[in-house]
Amino acid sequence: MLNAISYLLSATLRMGTPIAYTALGGMTSERSGVNNIGLEGIMTAAAFGAAVGSYLFQNAWMGVVFAILIGIAISAVHSLVCITWGGTQAVSSMALVLLSTGISGVGLKALFGRQGNSPEVPSLPTTTPLEGIPVIGEFLSQQSPFVYLLLLCLLITWFLFRHTRLGLRLITVGENPKAAETAGLNVHRLRYFGVIYSGILGGLGGAMLSIGSMNMFQEGMVAGRGYLALGAVTMGRWNTWGVFGSAMFFGFFSALQLYLQSIQVPVPTEFIQMIPYVATVIVLALSAGKSNAGIAAGGKPYTKFVQQR
Amino acid sequence: MATKAIGKPRFKPDRKKLQETGLSLLITLISLVAALIVGAIVIWAFGSNPFEAYGALWRGAFGTGIAFTVTLGKAVPVMLTGLAVAIAFRCSVFNIGAEGQLLMGAMAAALVGAYVNLPMVLHLPLTILASMAAGMFWAFFPAVLKLRGNVSVVISTIMFNYIAQYLVQYLILGPFKGPGESPATATIAETAQLPDILPKPYVLNLGFVLALLAVVGTYILLNRTSMGYEMRAVGFNASAAHTNGIDVGRNMFLALLISGALAGLGGGIEVTGSLNKIVNNFSANYGFNGIPVALMAHNNPFAIIFSALLIGAMRSGSSMMQSSAGISQNMIDVLQGLIIVFLCSEHVIRYYIKHRIGGKKHA
Numbered sequence: 277m278l279n280a281i282s283y284l285l286s287a288t289l290r291m292g293t294p295i296a297y298t299a300l301g302g303m304t305s306e307r308s309g310v311n312n313i314g315l316e317g318i319m320t321a322a323a324f325g326a327a328v329g330s331y332l333f334q335n336a337w338m339g340v341v342f343a344i345l346i347g348i349a350i351s352a353v354h355s356l357v358c359i360t361w362g363g364t365q366a367v368s369s370m371a372l373v374l375l376s377t378g379i380s381g382v383g384l385k386a387l388f389g390r391q392g393n394s395p396e397v398p399s400l401p402t403t404t405p406l407e408g409i410p411v412i413g414e415f416l417s418q419q420s421p422f423v424y425l426l427l428l429c430l431l432i433t434w435f436l437f438r439h440t441r442l443g444l445r446l447i448t449v450g451e452n453p454k455a456a457e458t459a460g461l462n463v464h465r466l467r468y469f470g471v472i473y474s475g476i477l478g479g480l481g482g483a484m485l486s487i488g489s490m491n492m493f494q495e496g497m498v499a500g501r502g503y504l505a506l507g508a509v510t511m512g513r514w515n516t517w518g519v520f521g522s523a524m525f526f527g528f529f530s531a532l533q534l535y536l537q538s539i540q541v542p543v544p545t546e547f548i549q550m551i552p553y554v555a556t557v558i559v560l561a562l563s564a565g566k567s568n569a570g571i572a573a574g575g576k577p578y579t580k581f582v583q584q585r
Numbered sequence: 586m587a588t589k590a591i592g593k594p595r596f597k598p599d600r601k602k603l604q605e606t607g608l609s610l611l612i613t614l615i616s617l618v619a620a621l622i623v624g625a626i627v628i629w630a631f632g633s634n635p636f637e638a639y640g641a642l643w644r645g646a647f648g649t650g651i652a653f654t655v656t657l658g659k660a661v662p663v664m665l666t667g668l669a670v671a672i673a674f675r676c677s678v679f680n681i682g683a684e685g686q687l688l689m690g691a692m693a694a695a696l697v698g699a700y701v702n703l704p705m706v707l708h709l710p711l712t713i714l715a716s717m718a719a720g721m722f723w724a725f726f727p728a729v730l731k732l733r734g735n736v737s738v739v740i741s742t743i744m745f746n747y748i749a750q751y752l753v754q755y756l757i758l759g760p761f762k763g764p765g766e767s768p769a770t771a772t773i774a775e776t777a778q779l780p781d782i783l784p785k786p787y788v789l790n791l792g793f794v795l796a797l798l799a800v801v802g803t804y805i806l807l808n809r810t811s812m813g814y815e816m817r818a819v820g821f822n823a824s825a826a827h828t829n830g831i832d833v834g835r836n837m838f839l840a841l842l843i844s845g846a847l848a849g850l851g852g853g854i855e856v857t858g859s860l861n862k863i864v865n866n867f868s869a870n871y872g873f874n875g876i877p878v879a880l881m882a883h884n885n886p887f888a889i890i891f892s893a894l895l896i897g898a899m900r901s902g903s904s905m906m907q908s909s910a911g912i913s914q915n916m917i918d919v920l921q922g923l924i925i926v927f928l929c930s931e932h933v934i935r936y937y938i939k940h941r942i943g944g945k946k947h948a
Contacts, residue, residue, distance in 0.1 A: 313681075313739050353926065363929035366679050366739055370876055371929060375922030379627070381915025386631035391913070503743045510740065546755035553747040557726075560736045581932040 282415065283538075284531050289419060290489050291534070292527020293426050294319070294481040298505035299523040300433050301477030303514055305351075307437070308470025309450035310358055311575045312351070314369030315478055316502025317376035322347045322482025324380035327493035328387060330397040339397070339487045340480070347479025348472055350376065355471040359464050362577035373502075381495060392495055399491035422484040429477060434516040446470055450571045453578040463578055481505070500553065507556040511563060514571065522559075529555045609883045612934050616927035617881070617895075624920045628912055638910040642917075645905025646898035654787040658859060660897025662687065664796045665851030666875025667893050668803050669844040671884040675807060676816040676840035677823060682727060682742025683848040684872025685749030686720040690849025692753050693719030694856040695863045696761065698773025708776040713795070713853050720849015721842050723749060728841040732834050738841065746872070757865050768865040779858040792858035797890070799847060804886040806843070816840050848872060870918070874900075877921045880928045896921065 298315050305312050312318075322343040329342025350372055357363040381391075388394050400421050407417040437443035445466055448456040453463045485501070486493040504526045511525075512518030529552040536548045625635035646656045666683040673680040680686075694716040701708065727745055730736035756770075763771035779791040807813035818826040819836045827833050851871060860867060874896050881895070882888035899921070903914040 313743075357926055357929050361930045361933040363932065367876070367880065367925060368929045370681065370873070371922045371925035373922075374873065374877075374918045374925065378915045378918030378920075378922055382627070382631055382913045382919060385907075385911075385913035385915075386633070500743070500747050503740065503747075507740055507744070510737065544755050544759060546751040546758075550748050550751045553744045553751075557730070557741055557744045557748075560740060561730055561734050577932075579932075581936045 280535065284528070284535055286415070286418065287531030287534050288524060288528045289423050290527075291530035292524040293420070293423050294484045294488075295501050295505045295508060295526050296426055296520055296523035297422075297429065297481035297484070298478045298502055299508040299512070299519050300429060300516070301474030301481075302505055302509045303512070303516070303519045304433065304436075304446070304477075305470045305474035306509055306571055306574055307450045307514055308446045308467045309453060309571060309573045309576070309578070310355070310467050310471050311365045312354055312369045312372075312471065312474060313366055313506055314354065314372035314376075314502070315474070315505050316498055316500065317369070317372035317374075318347050318350050318475060318478035319482035319485065319498045319502045319505075320373075320380055321350055321376035322479040323486040323497060324376075324383060324394075324482075324493045325479075326483035327394045327397050327486045328383065330399070330487050331388075331394065334398055336398045336400040336487050340400070340483050343479040343483035344476050345479070347475035347477075347482070349475075351471045351475025351478070354475075355468045358577065359467045359471070360579060362579040362582035365575050365577075377495075380493070384493070384495070394486075394493040396491050397487065397493075399487045420484065420488040422480065422488040425480065429480070430516070430520055437516060442466075442469075450573055453573050457578075467578075478502070504552060504556060507560060511556075511559055525559075526552050526556065608935065608938065609885075611938070612931050613881050613883070613892075613928065615934060616924055616931075619927045620920055620923035623923050624916070627919055628916065631912065633910055633912045638906050638912045638916065641906040641909045642899065642902040645902030647902075648905075651786055651788065652901065654783060654789045656894065656898045656901045657789055657793055658897075659901045660893040661792045661796045661858070662851040662855050662871040663874045663878050663896045663900070664889060664893035665799055665854065666848050666872050667878030667882065667889045667896075668799055668875075668886060669847035669851070670875040671879035671882065671886065671889060672803055672807065672816075672847065673840050673844040674879055674884045675820045676836055677820045678731075678837050678840050678844070679739050680724070680742055680841060680844045680848075681739055681876075682724060682745050682872070683844070683851075683875045684868060684870070685742070685746035686723045686845040686848035687852040687855075687872050688746075688749045688753050688868055689723040689852070690716035690720040691852030691856045691860075691863055691867070692756060693849070694777075694853035695770045695773060698777035698857060699761075699763075699771045699862070701777075702774070703776060705776040708774065709779070709857065712773070712777040712857055713850065716849045716853020716856070717846040718849070720852065721846040723849070724841050724845025728838045728845075731841070732838045738837075753863070754865060757863055763862060770862045772862045773857065777857055778861055779854065788859075790858040792854035795850075795854055796893075799850060800886045800890055803847070807886065812836075812839065848875070874921065877925050877928075880925055 298319055302315050325346035326339035326343035330336045330339030354368055354372055357368045358365045384390055402418055403421055404417050407413050409416060445461055449463045449466045457463050485497055508522035508526055509519055511522040533548045533551045537545060628635040628638050647653055666687060669683045670680055694712050697712045697715040727738050727741040730741050731738050758768055761770050763769050781790050783789045815831045816836050818831055819833050823833050878889055878892045878896050881892035899917040903917045906912055907914045
């Protein structure tokens with residue numbers, strides 16, 4: 277029993293952390309008024325970039341740097357198209373998904389001469405120095421550094437929205453860009469910040485998949501986590517703790533799926549693999565109505581190129 | 586009110602409309618060329634020769650008569666998912682679930698095709714209808730969630746893609762696994778297979794004609810019925826439509842159902858026309874390819890024929906590109922992504938064409 281709990285807890289952290297990174301980023305971007313349903317794409321490209329960086333320098337931390345840079349690059353494209361040029365955000369983000377999966381496939385073949393997965397690359401070691409802590413030391417030491425880095429990002433994001441002027445301004449441009457501009461705020465610059473922030477966190481989320489919980493990049497390894505993160509943003513009602521909790525909730529269902537597979541319950545694997553997705557639909561349906569109002573100016577472009585309605 | 590659009594004399598030359606069509610076409614061409622240029626840079630950056638790669642892509646798609654018929658065949662499923670995405674778009678619904686709806690349509694066709702015994706005149710239509718019904722059924726849940734709970738269609742349809750993927754995988758490997766080792770369903774009865782319309786060695790079946798009929802049907806629905814008029818009104822300006830007494834939610838609901846049926850039909854044609862059974866992971870993004878198809882055509886049903894041919898050509902030429910130029914097949918995903926990015930920047934292209942070029946004319 278204790279074994280099961282420890283397994284589930286550990287697996288929840290492992291499965292939930294990438295979703296939580298991406299979801300916190302997605303929340304920031306959405307609060308500033310730019311939706312990005314292509315978080316999946318950022319994660320895919322970042323997971324690939326992390327493997328490449330780690331392979332080239334034979335150092336996993338360089339992989340993390342690569343992943344962040346790629347996350348920034350992709351979200352910069354999204355910002356340019358959606359913020360400056362007023363493109364439809366949902367459409368642009370789907371382009372990012374195609375671009376990212378495409379680039380990682382092309383890159384795999386061109387850089388490693390392979391299809392499907394990269395060779396093994398150095399991965400981030402678990403946090404063994406924490407072993408000395410009594411009772412929970414063993415548990416803590418088995419976690420990836422990404423888990424602790426997530427706590428830091430969580431606090432930063434919370435602080436950003438709760439206690440800084442920048443956070444307040446981000447919310448303002450998301451709710452009413454016209455009023456924000458009248459008050460002298462630079463709507464575009466603030467939105468760029470929101471989207472790039474989301475790229476950085478999405479990059480970390482992707483990096484954890486390839487060089488945190490594994491030691492290679494596999495095609496399709498993101499497996500919808502970016503979309504789960506998107507669901508977590510809605511479910512958490514654009515609130516830092518809510519979004520974090522929802523992401524971990526999805527992480528729990530993924531962990532449950534792993535656990536049920538490992539104890540070989542007499543249910544076809546496919547149905548167990550469906551659990552996180554079905555759970556998302558059910559939760560969104562249950563929390564429907566009240567929470568889905570969203571960000572007032574979310575998804576609407578604010579530029580001279582598009583007529584304002 | 587709504588019926589006003591019907592029966593009015595059309596075909597009076599409308600200069601403004603013509604100009605608008607020309608502008609849309611120009612934007613699509615600009616996006617396509619820009620995507621090919623950036624794509625060439627990507628190919629070059631990854632160490633291959635872009636001319637060689639594009640040459641192989643072209644030869645693979647149009648090099649021989651047979652290759653051309655393969656391209657036509659590959660255009661069929663993306664034509665239908667393109668129509669599916671477009672009709673939903675026209676009503677302001679972004680259906681990313683075409684992939685799942687296509688899978689469910691294919692599954693239904695495979696089951697009805699293999700396990701029902703009927704003469705061909707009944708069996709084939711029944712199989713096709715089953716695929717449409719299954720696609721519609723899969724769009725039904727997101728549609729209800731949108732109507733009753735205002736759940737984002739984007740998120741719910743994505744989730745239903747994954748659910749469909751696992752469900753179909755289960756059915757293929759589990760209860761409906763066909764004879765033999767391969768992970769596939771049983772081959773459907775001959776009475777459920779679409780006949781070829783060209784003699785061998787050319788490969789083209791009746792599915793191509795069905796797809797063209799679907800294009801005409803979608804056009805009629807959108808432009809010649811009051812239902813289509815209401816949908817377009819919602820898509821054009823939902824609050825104005827609402828003020829004029831159009832039920833916005835109901836129209837979005839219907840648009841998503843029709844969209845699902847079209848995507849399901851795509852799966853049904855793929856099974857009855859070329860595969861004759863479902864192999865695991867057969868779809869390979871047919872549903873997602875519908876998005877660039879619809880966008881390039883600016884959601885115009887007839888233009889979708891051409892954009893689907895373009896994507897179909899990419900799909901059929903990609904293996905030649907991989908084998909002879911050494912660049913991964915995934916390059917066509919990159920190209921499609923780039924095309925969407927540029928099309929998405931439509932406003933800015935439009936703005937500069939109107940203000941720079943149009944402005945000079947005035948001066």
